Amino acid sequence: MLNRVILIGRLTRDPELRYTPSGVAVTQFTLAVDRPFTSQGGEREADFIPVVTWRQLAETCANYLRKGRLTAVEGRIQVRNYENNEGKRVYVTEVIADNVRFLESNREGGSGGGGMREEAPFGGAGGGNSQRGGNFSRSNQDDPFSDDGKPIDISDDDLPF
Secondary structure, eight states: OOOOEEEEEEESSOOEEEEOTTOOEEEEEEEEEEEEEEOTTSOEEEEEEEEEEEHHHHHHHHHHOOTTOEEEEEEEEEEEEEEOTTSOEEEEEEEEEEEEEEOSOTTTOSTTSTTOOOOOGGGSSSSTTGGGTOOOOOOGGGOTTSOOSSOOOOOGGGOOO
């Protein structure tokens, strides 16, 4: 049997990080995933899928994911149930993620910045002018790999982990 899911979507809000009584980190967030078709009115619809991550992955997601960020999630579907305060059985379907990929950096997604500063590293515009179709050559002063003897200042926002 196979229970495997791969989703690509945008976070509907910042992840919620909590800890179990035994100290294990758990993060919950919802991923908005576009449907591959439009409604009869021509509008694009989306599914809102709850995602749960555990342990180190949970802490990483809580630290680096923000509302609106494009994210890939890989995991399995789990259905759990519990009895609510009124004695009614409630069923919850969610994705238990074992792999989460951040598909855009803070500076790429306008809504995904989460209030953080959006500046390109090394004083450039995100790798030269290739995104605007301009000149692809770079001067030596803009080259992050040139040896000028100075340490390179890298923001935590630029790290993938």
